[in-house]
Amino acid sequence: MSGNWKMYKTPAETIAFFEKFRPLVEKSEHCEIVICPPFTNLAAAVGAVQGSNIRIGAQNIGWAKEGAFTGEISGPMLKAVGVTHTIVGHSERRQYFGETDETVLQRTRAALEFGLSPIVCVGERLEEREGGATEAVLARQFQKGIAELSEQQFAKIVIAYEPVWAIGTGKTATPDIAAGAHRTIRAQVRDKFGKDAADAVRILYGGSVSPENVKALMAQPEIDGVLVGGKSLDALSFASIVNF
Numbered sequence: 001m002s003g004n005w006k007m008y009k010t011p012a013e014t015i016a017f018f019e020k021f022r023p024l025v026e027k028s029e030h031c032e033i034v035i036c037p038p039f040t041n042l043a044a045a046v047g048a049v050q051g052s053n054i055r056i057g058a059q060n061i062g063w064a065k066e067g068a069f070t071g072e073i074s075g076p077m078l079k080a081v082g083v084t085h086t087i088v089g090h091s092e093r094r095q096y097f098g099e100t101d102e103t104v105l106q107r108t109r110a111a112l113e114f115g116l117s118p119i120v121c122v123g124e125r126l127e128e129r130e131g132g133a134t135e136a137v138l139a140r141q142f143q144k145g146i147a148e149l150s151e152q153q154f155a156k157i158v159i160a161y162e163p164v165w166a167i168g169t170g171k172t173a174t175p176d177i178a179a180g181a182h183r184t185i186r187a188q189v190r191d192k193f194g195k196d197a198a199d200a201v202r203i204l205y206g207g208s209v210s211p212e213n214v215k216a217l218m219a220q221p222e223i224d225g226v227l228v229g230g231k232s233l234d235a236l237s238f239a240s241i242v243n244f
């Protein structure tokens with residue numbers, strides 16, 4: 001169960017969040033819990049979750065170890081502050097910051113090289129869904145990204161299906177729509193990496209997940225977890241998603 005805080009919260013607000021959130025999920029053993037705050041809050045977040053079952057992820061990762069890449073943060077830098085996961089290829093990065101299938105792959109490889117677990121996001125835009133291109137888009141994103149990994153690398157990633165039209169819009173994919181897309185992605189995994197890999201990989205759904213709709217989504221056997229934006233900002237609401 002993962003939360004993406006996008007560009008919200010200061011370090012002080014981060015600490016206040018975890019003071020409230022930690023006790024609400026301390027007995028939640030049915031899942032892994034990962035929260036991805038902005039870079040400036042990562043150290044505060046890692047400190048606030050020490051000794052708990054909560055892990056901290058970044059929202060992005062630079063593809064190089066170090067160098068002249070203004071504005072980027074590298075894997076070794078994230079490791080040094082105690083980060084364990086990172087989102088890559090979030091649709092907001094693809095949409096507003098020129099992220100491409102190629103750079104998503106580079107960032108995924110960097111996460112793996114530097115010992116972070118990547119949560120790799122894929123998903124179609126509204127016009128692509130309405131034009132019947134969902135499967136083609138998911139296939140392109142898979143072929144140009146995840147399919148380029150080795151079997152050993154693939155075993156370490158988590159995939160997030162995040163239809164762009166459902167992110168931050170209040171429009172959730174129905175459990176059936178989400179499960180259908182997850183089946184498509186899992187079939188791609190099976191073709192490339194085999195049945196065991198397809199059975200083992202965790203595919204998260206993301207897009208306006210809330211305490212109200214999480215149960216129905218998680219009732220779909222295809223949906224292994226969720227990636228939550230807006231509703232992960234409030235401790236009570238994210239805790240009730242985690243403990244659905």
Ligand code: PEP
Nearest residue numbers: 167168206207208229230
């Ligand atoms: C996200 O940021 O990954 C996301 C799914 O956002 P929201 O839950 O707000 O739609």
